Amino acid sequence: MQVTITNLSLAYGGFAAVKGLDLTIGDGESIVLLGQSGCGKTSTMRCIAGLEEPTGGRISIGDTVVFDHETGRSVPSFRRNVGMVFQSYAVWPHKTVVENVMFPLRMKKVRRTAAREKAMEVLTLVGLDHLAERGASQLSGGQMQRVALARSMAMEPSVLLLDEPLSNLDARLREDLRVELRHIQQERGLTSMYVTHDQQEALALADRIAIMQGGRITQLGTPEEVYASPASASIAKFMGVTNVFAVGEASGNEVHLADHALSLRTAVAAPDGAASVAVRPEDVVVRTEGSDGFAGTVEVCVYQGSSVRYQVALDGGPTVDAVCPAGPGALARGERASVEIAPESLLVLPDEVTDTPAQDEVAA
Amino acid sequence: MQVTITNLSLAYGGFAAVKGLDLTIGDGESIVLLGQSGCGKTSTMRCIAGLEEPTGGRISIGDTVVFDHETGRSVPSFRRNVGMVFQSYAVWPHKTVVENVMFPLRMKKVRRTAAREKAMEVLTLVGLDHLAERGASQLSGGQMQRVALARSMAMEPSVLLLDEPLSNLDARLREDLRVELRHIQQERGLTSMYVTHDQQEALALADRIAIMQGGRITQLGTPEEVYASPASASIAKFMGVTNVFAVGEASGNEVHLADHALSLRTAVAAPDGAASVAVRPEDVVVRTEGSDGFAGTVEVCVYQGSSVRYQVALDGGPTVDAVCPAGPGALARGERASVEIAPESLLVLPDEVTDTPAQDEVAA
Amino acid sequence: GGSGQSPASEAARNEVLPMPAQIDTSNGLVIDGEKIADKQLLEEAKKDKVVLYSGSGKESEDLTIARFKAETGIDIELTRMPTNKLSERVLSEHGANQLGAGVVRVTDPLVAEQFAERGVYVPYKPPSYDELKKGDNVVFNDGQYLTAYYSAYAFGYNSAAVQGEDVPKKWADLLDPKWKGKLGVVHAGAGGTVTALAAFQLDAFGEDYVSKLGAQQPRIFDTTSVQLEALARGEITVATLGFNSTYGAEVAGAPLKLVVPEDGISGSFNLMGLTPAGEKSAAAKVFINWTMSQAGQKFAAAQGFVPARPGLEPTPTGEYQLPPADSEQFHLFTPEDAAQRSASTIQSWNQAFHFTG
């Protein structure tokens, strides 16, 4: 079912948590919502689920308008068939694990035995079948989170909202469940919205990524698009691009940094209003001194398993982050290095995007 | 302060959550506890903090025995000076944000104004100074988690226990706070124990990593050690090594897989009791067909930003995971490929470790 | 505590009965020529106060103590509660040597007997003792306790609902079919006074009368007060009633009228005695003296009781005139009766009224 959100606003008392948000999620599409803590992700989801009364805007699911501020129409949440995994789990402490999971099925008038069977299946999927009869409050954090997930999965809703559903799980479990979720979502053609802070998760699950900042969507696109060309410096920063520098002056293919006596070459001419340049740490090449590029000193060197993260202070310039493959030629702290940045990897960006992305980008 | 845990056991009703756990955390050391969901991490921390009564064992902090099952001694929590960030936040809903953070300071008899100032400082650190007067319930999930973190940071305890303190924060904030935490920990020489499911976080924060499985510690070592030589196949799996295969027969430097007609060459002779071979996805090299190595078909290909994750089904063999740098020569789904695994990257491991790591490994 | 300036004190001074003509305190206390206390006793009593525990009706006790105060100038303090609770308290306090009361008044002869046995009552002879001894059932155990006065029990009606010809005059009138379903009775097990009534009815009119009364389908109550209230509102129109409390309600404005049937009224005891604490209290002694004096007895009569002291001039109760204690019309349920017949009486009554409990 397609979910269309138009100009949605929500305020808590005087505080505006969502401000004129527009978003369309295509039928069967999986959107990942990425955004800073407190930017309004949970609030948006709660509006879609019908748990908050928005202060403005319109939401429709499929062909039904479920909320319209204009007409005052508001469909109660239990009629929306929207599943949600709560950030706070909201597992019912007075029920057992399996009772928790059976609830949505029972609400759909599934017979007790059938519901139980189905619930056990889902529990097996999340690895909790052995705890089915345990009281739901007698679980570890991660187990509770899985109960919450299982409950929503058992429901088979037409729209599924997942608010950091895997945040308290270990990497392996998370990966398994992520794959499982994607599988179910694609198989059933489930329209879903997913909040996560894990980029891996975002990239693996998203058909499109929506970047949310200060209560509205500021960029919307496929993972590759968002990753490759963030719409603003702040989005770039958010996407893990740690090297973002303010631009002082730009002339043709050359930009001068504002705070440092350093200029960089870009592949394309810097557009008007360009305010920052950014480069991904993976695109920064660090070699032992003497090679081409800017000279500097390694200040931090962190081993990260398959890669090494450096911070190199360029002579008379900024400190640059770099991620290089781990290998025999690694540099130690204090060593001199030379840093190279390819012009094509340099992104020239405005500081912020003020208008929401054009809605014609939206997939049907 | 050094924390020594000897033969700790804890049972909930009939269920044993911790089973004879031994661990020593050196003075000023930061230990990261890694383990599956439900393996007993939170329980262990609660025992150290004095919130659960263990059913056996002994815990001492510095020179004081804070719990001893033999003698029945048990120092109440508030005398242990152990700080803890709860997995469930445990933010006090009836207090404002700043009152939450001021609480431990007020308990140390810090004057109101001084406590307030200090609390505001910590709140600034976690980026919540602007919400200081907000009721602690009127926050987003991530904001609440930061209140919990700030509260424990303000306390300046001698031992700090952190139970997934950053799980609900976005990647950037998480990175900032991770750095900040490490900074404070090292500067103050804080003994700390950290639970996380984020490997990056584990590697960045840990002096040593403790792997916990089924209620006991099964491996203890520096991040490099644990990453480079996991003690068992299950630990390897847990550390993100997805390619683990059961071994059928081993002869010299050659191991035959149990379930597939495939043999692999190893750098060292397989030891007795070897049950599995493992290879990290990063160590699997995938090339277009025709090169050396095993032939196979690309089944899955996931773009992961700076890298690409493949699943290649080897002809007549298992499916192998591989992570390769993203680049122009990427393979698409369905293409034929050839997979190469260097003998030195092959780990030959027992299935499980049954005995805890030798205690002489422990740093002072 | 005490009743202070309660409305009772006004009523006690004038409305119920005019104050005695002469109260002379020049040499002890002499009222209308009868000596109540000598000089020394009076002096001591004025410094003291009476502590009275009573099981009879609150309103009549309020009136009595207000009158006592007015006539003697001695302070008095009342603790009132239903007889069975009173008995429990008195026995317990006495057993623990903490009995505060100087005088204890009860409505149940069996309870009084028990008090006497346990030593709650100590012998005391008021100045009128010799007069009192002339009557039957006035002095018990040589003065260990006395009958203060008798409560009369008859019937009455709601004067707003019943008028003229309809007014019942004799007990037999209660069997008139027009009262079917409109009668009220308190069940015979509810206390000494109602057991006495049942015994009187059985004795005077036979079992047949009682079963016919039962067949009238009267409304059965557990307590007199609830019944009185129902009668005042017209919920029931005729009821068997305690004389004193009903008269009180009538004076207070309730549309009630009492009947003093010629074929007899039932009487029960109001007993009092001095306690060990009262032995040391001059005020308590004066109270007993006064109660048994002509003045005290007259006041009781004016309230709707039958005086115990023999040989007094009849005193009307408002428009009514109760028979004296020694008349044929007055049927007493004596302590011996109570001891021997209570159980069987209640049983027959219960059968007649199809009442369980």
Add this chain to the structure above:
Amino acid sequence: MTTVQTRPAAPQEAPLPAPSGRRRRRRPKGLGSLPLLFVVSFLILVPAGFVLLAAFSVDIPRPGSINFDLTLQHLAVFIEPGVLRATVNSLIIGVSATLLALLIGGFLAFATARTNIPMRGFVFLIGLMPLFLPSYVGALAWSQLGSPVAGLLNIGMRDLGIDFTVNIYSMFGVVLVMGMFYAPYAFLLMHSSMSLMNPDLEDAAGVHGGSTWQMLRSVTFPLAMPAILGSALLVFTHIFENFPVSQVLATPGQIDTLPTFIYRLMNASPSRGNEAAVMAVVLVIVVLLVTLGQRRILARRSYTTVSGKGLKARRISLGRWRWPLFAIALVYLLLAIVLPLAALILTAVRTSPYMQSFSDLAVPGAIDFGSFGRVLQSDLFLDSAGNSVIVAVVSAAAGTLLAFLVGYTVYRTKAKARGALEGVSMVPLAIPAIVLGMGLLWTWLVMPVPLYGTLAVLMIAFVAVQMPQGLRGIASSIQSTERDLEDNAVLHGARRSRAVLSITVPLMRVGIASTFLMLLMLSMRELTVPLFLYTSDTHILSITIFDQFENGGALQQAAAMSVIYCLIMFVLSYLPRRLGSGGMNP
């Protein structure tokens, strides 16, 4: 605060080595509970012990004649004719009136705590107000309203020419009045529990397809289960033992109940106190079993709603049901308060209690407000009002404190004594007040402390008698708050006592205020127990009013006094109501 040592969830069946005697002695754990158990047992078990002794001894064991000649003959009371029918009637009344009270109380509690019903403060007051009317006054007022012949309602309908007769002297009437006047217990207990609800849990039911009704049924009410079961237990036993309502409404309708039966036993001459005690002992056993059962049911699950992940106060929007539901509350107000009070006021001002038609009131002189003035000028009234307020405030405060300590020990610690503590605290519930009053009398007479005859003894007795109400009130809120919140304060350097004071108590504010309010009102109303303990120096209002009603003749005065009494209770309830309103916000 005693030094209660807290440990979460007990690993009792854990494979422990058998603890040696020496080890146990060194453990500080649970020591704090011993003095507490001692205090509670002293307050409750000594009087109850007397009752037990009375049940099985030949003579009534009052001071001065305590002996141990035991006998079982009093058990014969159970085969007395009529007991069975009275018991069955009592059960029918008890069960249906309890259901009614839970329904009313639950509805009002939910409406005020969780919805946007109009004028919530006022609706809260509606739920509370019947507490201001002692049940015997309420019953009398209702007998004036609904008696078939002279009831005001029936007169009114006759005036209007409606051919319908309300008969309150019926099973229906008894159930209605009992249900209405006991609903406030259920209301207060459930209100505090529901205002601790975590809306996320309810929301989860909504998004998972549960309609509002299903949400209430499977989340909201089950989570309030400790409060519901607790109040059901309280309400049921109270109704089961209630004498005045039975006496005023059931007896005239020829409906026998167990309380009237016990009353007759006590009132028989000679008094059959032993047999009444036997019945009390049986009731105690039943109540203890029920308490145990309740504990079992509740122990298996968790009812924590206040957690450290925030608590977003959210009210359910009633939509177009707002006003209809408000109207239902008004109907209750009308039936439980307005009509009875109006009847009382009418009685107080009417010069003649007899009335055929409302037009009678228009006659000159038919109405006189003098009775109010007379009451207010009476020393007795003023003295007893003063005493009542002092006794009620002190005993409610002490009772709340004690209940909190017991509730905390029982539900938050692993103290060995906690089962005993809860059991002992529930005992007074089971013993009919009239019998317990005797036990208390004996106790405080034999105690070698000069308390008998002072206000203090009334306070102590009230604390003992109201222990069950206090405990149930506190317990349900304790069970709603997550212990992690308090533990966290301890971790951050607070002593346990400090953590309780700054975290647990504020979180339970609503529950504590409700408990205090309930005890305050109960102490103002308590009648039977003080009847054994008051003296002329320690007159209290409930007794003064009861005396007035007993007088028969003083009905006008009694009614005026009751109206003023209600007003005093209303004023007195202001402070706890202030504390108890509002949500969880700082």
